[in-house]
Amino acid sequence: MGWATRFVAAVCFFAAGVLFVPEALLGSPSGAGAVTAAKLAHVLAFATSWGAALWATFIGGIIMFKNLPRHMFGNLQSKMFPAYFTLISACAAISVAAFAYLHPWKTASTVERYQLGFLLSALGCNLSNLLVFTPMTIEMMKKRHKIERDLSIGEEVGWSKNQQVAKSNPTLAAMNKKFGMIHGLSSLANIMSFGSLAMHSWYLASKLEL
Numbered sequence: 001m002g003w004a005t006r007f008v009a010a011v012c013f014f015a016a017g018v019l020f021v022p023e024a025l026l027g028s029p030s031g032a033g034a035v036t037a038a039k040l041a042h043v044l045a046f047a048t049s050w051g052a053a054l055w056a057t058f059i060g061g062i063i064m065f066k067n068l069p070r071h072m073f074g075n076l077q078s079k080m081f082p083a084y085f086t087l088i089s090a091c092a093a094i095s096v097a098a099f100a101y102l103h104p105w106k107t108a109s110t111v112e113r114y115q116l117g118f119l120l121s122a123l124g125c126n127l128s129n130l131l132v133f134t135p136m137t138i139e140m141m142k143k144r145h146k147i148e149r150d151l152s153i154g155e156e157v158g159w160s161k162n163q164q165v166a167k168s169n170p171t172l173a174a175m176n177k178k179f180g181m182i183h184g185l186s187s188l189a190n191i192m193s194f195g196s197l198a199m200h201s202w203y204l205a206s207k208l209e210l
Contacts, residue, residue, distance in 0.1 A: 035102065042098035046197065046204065049091035049122070053194045056084050070162070071145055071154040078138045085130035088193070092123035115203045118196040125193035133186035140179045147172050 001009075064073050096119045103112040148154035151169065153161040166173040 038098040038101045042095050042102070043204070045091040045094035045098070046200065049088040049095070049126075050194075050197050050201065052084060052088055052091075053190070053197065056080075057190060057194060065158075067157065069155045069157060070159070071148070074141050074145065078141060081134050081138075082130070085126055085134055089123065089126040089130050092119065092126050092193070095119050096123055111203070115200055118200045122193040122196040122200075125189040125196070129186055129189045129193075133182060133189060136182045137179070137186050140175070140182055144172070144175045144179055147175055 061077070064076065068076065096116070099112075099116055099119055103109075103116065105113065105116070108116070145154060148162065151165055151172065153165055162172070162176065166176055
C-alpha cells in the first residue's frame, strides 16, 4: 500500500468518526463548532507529538543503535531527526495556538497559564533542536565519520572500537568530546520537551469524561 493510499485511508477514517459523534459538530450551539475544532486540533497534535517523542526517544532509536552498524545508524538518524523535529515542532505550535484560543491569557486560570507555559516550553525545545542542535550534531557526526573511516572503524555495532581507538588518538578523542557535548544538549532539549508534554498530559486526563 503506497503512502498516498494510506494517507487517504487515514483521512477517511478520521472524517467518518463524526458519524458516531454527530453532536460534536452538527448539534452544537452557534460558535461551538470552532471550539470543538480547536479541541480536536489540540488533542491530535498533542497525541502525535507525544507518540512520536516516545517512540523516537525510548524505542526506535535504541533498537536501531543496538542492531545497525554505527555509521549506518548515524546516517539514518541524520535523515530522520530533521523530519522528526519538524513534525513535533509543528504539532507543538498547533497545540499552543489551539490552547491559547480556548483559554485566552486574560481570562485563563493560573492552572491554564501553567499549561500554556508547558506547551510553549515544548515548542521552544523542539525549535532549538530543529534549528540549532540537530544541524550542529549532523555536521559534527559527518566530521567524526570521516576520521573514523580513515582509522577503519565505524562499521561495527556499538561504541567499543571508537572508545578503544580514541585512547591513542587525540584527534578522535577531541571530536568525541565535541560531539558528545552537542548531542547531549540536543538530548536534553528533547527530554525537556517530552517532560513538558508529560506534565500537560495530567491536565488533559483531568478533563476527560470516560
